[in-house]
Amino acid sequence: MILIRKISLQWLLGLSVLLAYQPSSWAQTLEEQTVLAALALNIVRFTTWPAEPQANMKDTLNFCVAGDNVVQDSFARIDHKPVGNTSLKMINLSRLSNFDLCQVLYISQVKQNILLQVFVELKKRPVLTIGEGADFAQQGGMIGLENIDNKITLHINLAVAREANLNISARLLQLAKIIDK
Amino acid sequence: MFFNQAAINYFLFLIFSCLTILARAEDQNPALDLSVEDLLNVQVTSVAKKAQSLNDAPAAVFVISNEDIKRSGVTSIPDALRLAPGLDVARIDANQWAVSSRGFNGRFADKLQVLIDGRTAYTRSFAGVYWENQDVMMEDIDRIEVIRGSGATLWGANAVNGVINVITKHSAKTQGGSLNAGGGTFEQEFGAARYGVKWGEDTTARAYVKGFNRGDNTLESGGNAGDSWHKTQGGFRLDSQLSYQDALTVQGDIYRTEINQQAYYPQLAAPYQLNQQQTTPDSGGNLLSRLQHSFSPTSEYKLQAYFDSYSQHTGFVDDNRDTLDLDFQHRFLALDSHEIIWGAGYRYGHDRIVATPLANGQTIFTLNPTSVNDQLISGFVQDEMSLIDNRLKLTIGSKFEHNDYSGFEGQPSAKIIWSPQSQHRLWAGVSRAVRTPSRGDKVINILESVTPLTIPPSPMPIPLAAYIQGNANYGSEEVISYETGYRTTFIKAVSLDITGFYNDYRNLQYTQPTTPNLTLLNGSAYLLEQVGFTNQEHGRTYGVEIATVWQMLDWWRWDFNYSWLRTEISNPAGVDNTANSPQHRSSLRGLLSPRADIDLDFWFRYVDSATVESEFNNYTIPAYVTLDLRTAWRPAKNLELSLTGQNLLQASHLEYVAETQTFPTAIVRGVYGKISWNF
Numbered sequence: 001m002i003l004i005r006k007i008s009l010q011w012l013l014g015l016s017v018l019l020a021y022q023p024s025s026w027a028q029t030l031e032e033q034t035v036l037a038a039l040a041l042n043i044v045r046f047t048t049w050p051a052e053p054q055a056n057m058k059d060t061l062n063f064c065v066a067g068d069n070v071v072q073d074s075f076a077r078i079d080h081k082p083v084g085n086t087s088l089k090m091i092n093l094s095r096l097s098n099f100d101l102c103q104v105l106y107i108s109q110v111k112q113n114i115l116l117q118v119f120v121e122l123k124k125r126p127v128l129t130i131g132e133g134a135d136f137a138q139q140g141g142m143i144g145l146e147n148i149d150n151k152i153t154l155h156i157n158l159a160v161a162r163e164a165n166l167n168i169s170a171r172l173l174q175l176a177k178i179i180d181k
Numbered sequence: 182m183f184f185n186q187a188a189i190n191y192f193l194f195l196i197f198s199c200l201t202i203l204a205r206a207e208d209q210n211p212a213l214d215l216s217v218e219d220l221l222n223v224q225v226t227s228v229a230k231k232a233q234s235l236n237d238a239p240a241a242v243f244v245i246s247n248e249d250i251k252r253s254g255v256t257s258i259p260d261a262l263r264l265a266p267g268l269d270v271a272r273i274d275a276n277q278w279a280v281s282s283r284g285f286n287g288r289f290a291d292k293l294q295v296l297i298d299g300r301t302a303y304t305r306s307f308a309g310v311y312w313e314n315q316d317v318m319m320e321d322i323d324r325i326e327v328i329r330g331s332g333a334t335l336w337g338a339n340a341v342n343g344v345i346n347v348i349t350k351h352s353a354k355t356q357g358g359s360l361n362a363g364g365g366t367f368e369q370e371f372g373a374a375r376y377g378v379k380w381g382e383d384t385t386a387r388a389y390v391k392g393f394n395r396g397d398n399t400l401e402s403g404g405n406a407g408d409s410w411h412k413t414q415g416g417f418r419l420d421s422q423l424s425y426q427d428a429l430t431v432q433g434d435i436y437r438t439e440i441n442q443q444a445y446y447p448q449l450a451a452p453y454q455l456n457q458q459q460t461t462p463d464s465g466g467n468l469l470s471r472l473q474h475s476f477s478p479t480s481e482y483k484l485q486a487y488f489d490s491y492s493q494h495t496g497f498v499d500d501n502r503d504t505l506d507l508d509f510q511h512r513f514l515a516l517d518s519h520e521i522i523w524g525a526g527y528r529y530g531h532d533r534i535v536a537t538p539l540a541n542g543q544t545i546f547t548l549n550p551t552s553v554n555d556q557l558i559s560g561f562v563q564d565e566m567s568l569i570d571n572r573l574k575l576t577i578g579s580k581f582e583h584n585d586y587s588g589f590e591g592q593p594s595a596k597i598i599w600s601p602q603s604q605h606r607l608w609a610g611v612s613r614a615v616r617t618p619s620r621g622d623k624v625i626n627i628l629e630s631v632t633p634l635t636i637p638p639s640p641m642p643i644p645l646a647a648y649i650q651g652n653a654n655y656g657s658e659e660v661i662s663y664e665t666g667y668r669t670t671f672i673k674a675v676s677l678d679i680t681g682f683y684n685d686y687r688n689l690q691y692t693q694p695t696t697p698n699l700t701l702l703n704g705s706a707y708l709l710e711q712v713g714f715t716n717q718e719h720g721r722t723y724g725v726e727i728a729t730v731w732q733m734l735d736w737w738r739w740d741f742n743y744s745w746l747r748t749e750i751s752n753p754a755g756v757d758n759t760a761n762s763p764q765h766r767s768s769l770r771g772l773l774s775p776r777a778d779i780d781l782d783f784w785f786r787y788v789d790s791a792t793v794e795s796e797f798n799n800y801t802i803p804a805y806v807t808l809d810l811r812t813a814w815r816p817a818k819n820l821e822l823s824l825t826g827q828n829l830l831q832a833s834h835l836e837y838v839a840e841t842q843t844f845p846t847a848i849v850r851g852v853y854g855k856i857s858w859n860f
Contacts, residue, residue, distance in 0.1 A: 029223075029224040029225060029226040029735065030211065030212050030223050030224070030225055030226070031225070031226060031227070031229060032225040032226060032227040032230075033227070033230075034212045035212050035220055035223060035225050037212070038212035038213050038215065038220055039217065039220050039221075041213070042216075042217045042220065043217075046217075068234050068235070068237070069233070069234060069235045069237075069603045069604065069670070070230055070233045070234045072603050073233075073603050073604070076603070077213070078213070081213075092571050094567060094570055094571045095479060095514060095517075095520065095567075096478035096479055097478065097479050097514055097517065098517075112422070112428070113422075113426075113428045113473055113475045113481065114475060114478050114481070116425045116426075116475070117425075117426075117475045117476070117477050117478045117481075118478045120425065120477075121477060121478060147225060147227075150224050150225055150226065151221065151222065151223070151224065151225065152220065152221055152225060153221070154221065171217075172217065175217060175218065175221060
């Protein structure tokens with residue numbers, strides 16, 4: 001009994017020693033959501049939307065986000081960033097509706113059956129859809145960002161983007177795994 | 182006790198020294214300066230997510246993740262619930278638990294609704310949960326959602342003080358094999374195997390089998406408690422995307438346990454108490470099917486049907502129950518700012534609750550009739566209104582149901598949540614919930630205790646036999662609950678969730694004593710006392726619950742919970758302090774991963790003293806501190822070896838005393854090793 005107490009105390013003391021060290025394996029890491037937001041900004045910069053009639057031209061590019069507070073806060077950091085000769089405008093969607101507002105839609109953690117309905121609703125409309133995981137682009141999204149062993153991999157569904165008349169630059173395509181169906 | 186104090190002091194010191202380490206400077210988002218190529222090459226981490234995300238529900242919600250369960254080293258659902266604030270989880274012995282939310286705890290605690298993948302684990306027999314029979318493959322739990330406070334509007338009667346939703350993973354997330362096995366002192370041996378497959382493009386499935394042998398604890402009075410048990414359980418889950426609009430889930434489980442128990446029962450003849458070592462088998466199973474159809478991103482319906490059957494045995498009664506349940510829910514968006522959910526349900530139950538003779542050949546229990554069929558019809562509607570988009574939401578709704586025990590019940594609620602900024606949430610709510618009568622409340626007749634009384638001048642003692650008598654007029658217990666809460670992540674990597682509540686109870690259960698009558702039974706003289714259930718107890722509880730998460734370093738997270746609870750109950754006999762849950766409870770966990778392949782976890786729990794009303798005595802359970810430690814090493818990516826020590830600070834400690842049958846049992850220290858291989 002006393003032995004166990006001693007051991008647990010020693011264990012605790014060991015923990016305090018650990019406090020002094022910052023293991024090097026963690027040193028060069030960035031927060032995932034921050035990287036996803038920065039990637040999304042770059043993806044938007046590499047995408048060309050079909051030309052709109054003069055009357056409908058907007059002075060901002062509306063970037064809609066459906067996600068929790070962590071996602072919203074990360075994407076708030078790319079709000080107002082310049083893209084070509086316009087700038088991004090973040091819109092936090094509280095419901096999965098009113099997609100007419102959006103040129104870009106970033107969706108985080110939505111149930112699969114709902115996600116499929118979003119893709120159906122956006123079919124052939126010039127809304128760039130970006131989401132998380134390998135399946136996102138497989139199932140009808142345009143760009144999926146997958147975390148594989150703590151690095152982000154890009155999946156691009158070229159067929160869906162093409163149907164929506166969105167043009168994604170070759171430089172980005174080179175870096176991605178392409179799905180074309 | 183000296184060590185406990187020393188340990189507490191040590192930890193206060195440790196926390197203090199941690200606080201002196203400055204949080205890393207707010208980064209200027211270097212990610213924005215990187216090229217796409219660099220962004221795709223940089224190492225990313227999401228460890229801080231847990232400490233940053235805020236729940237958007239206007240309720241006291243706490244989510245226990247799969248990772249939390251694994252790293253805490255717990256081996257059962259009730260033990261996993263100790264991770265949540267505001268819940269009172271106490272182990273009665275190896276195979277029985279007392280679990281409640283916001284007070285009123287007991288083996289027969291009756292104010293908590295428990296669902297496992299949408300199937301209710303709550304039984305009408307005594308309006309509570311047989312925790313020993315609720316199990317899943319712990320490795321395949323996705324999360325356990327714990328909602329303290331009334332959840333009756335959505336989950337129906339008996340969600341008086343809380344709802345627990347155990348949710349297992351989608352079968353697409355459990356592909357391949359998983360072998361888990363281990364053993365130790367208290368957790369003598371256990372194993373769980375699962376295999377998941379994919380059939381075609383759209384269908385995934387898994388099957389599992391698990392089993393364990395748990396050892397004996399020690400009696401508070403000394404000696405072996407004889408409470409070991411073993412269980413075998415198997416099950417499956419299949420998920421299929423039938424079309425882009427329809428998803429089907431079919432799942433089921435089957436189990437068998439054998440429970441050893443050293444039990445005591447009242448007996449009419451001297452020595453007026455029978456002690457027997459018994460072994461009782463329990464078994465059960467369920468089959469559930471759920472179809473989800475989506476019309477659009479904002480409109481879907483869910484149709485669920487399940488059948489559940491169990492057979493639960495104790496020394497004096499066999500409780501057999503079959504339940505068929507149908508549930509429909511539809512969610513849609515109306516007028517752009519109203520999310521409406523409505524639903525309807527039907528439940529049909531068939532039971533057979535019969536007395537079994539004790540070792541002395543006598544029965545102490547009758548339920549008349551022994552078998553009934555009962556029905557529950559329910560409907561609900563709830564409107565979640567966006568008053569200010571992204572900022573202010575009001576949710577109002579009500580459940581309406583009709584059951585065979587208390588007739589019609591309405592259970593409305595109104596809740597509001599304000600998000601002035603993305604890092605702050607303020608919410609408040611008021612709701613009504615009822616605990617509908619159980620089968621036992623209405624018709625039970627049980628010999629509760631036999632106490633020899635010596636009444637001068639007679640030198641011979643006369644036994645006083647007390648029978649608990651059901652009451653056909655016993656009605657629903659009722660609570661009006663007021664709650665408010667605040668959640669924030671105002672400091673990077675720290676989240677704080679604080680809830681205050683005030684519950685006003687009416688018509689609680691009070692067992693009314695009557696004047697004993699002198700009666701002749703089998704030729705001997707007895708004083709016979711009938712104790713009847715009445716709705717004459719009233720009272721209130723109030724309290725505060727705090728949950729914090731601090732990701733101090735990328736590899737070190739702290740979880741701290743604290744709950745404070747006051748219980749004030751009175752009945753015609755005066756103030757009732759005989760069964761009060763602990764006033765203070767706290768839990769401190771440290772989760773460390775000093776290397777990517779090593780986890781070190783510690784978990785301190787402090788539980789204040791509590792009072793318990795048991796058949797022949799009222800107990801005060803002393804306050805206690807426990808410590809669990811876990812260390813894990815992953816020599817390869819899919820292989821993990823771990824060693825867990827539970828309740829390390831004492832050889833054994835008392836957590837609760839059951840209301841009946843079970844001798845006060847102290848929970849022993851345990852150490853076990855485990856190996857997990859996923860392929």
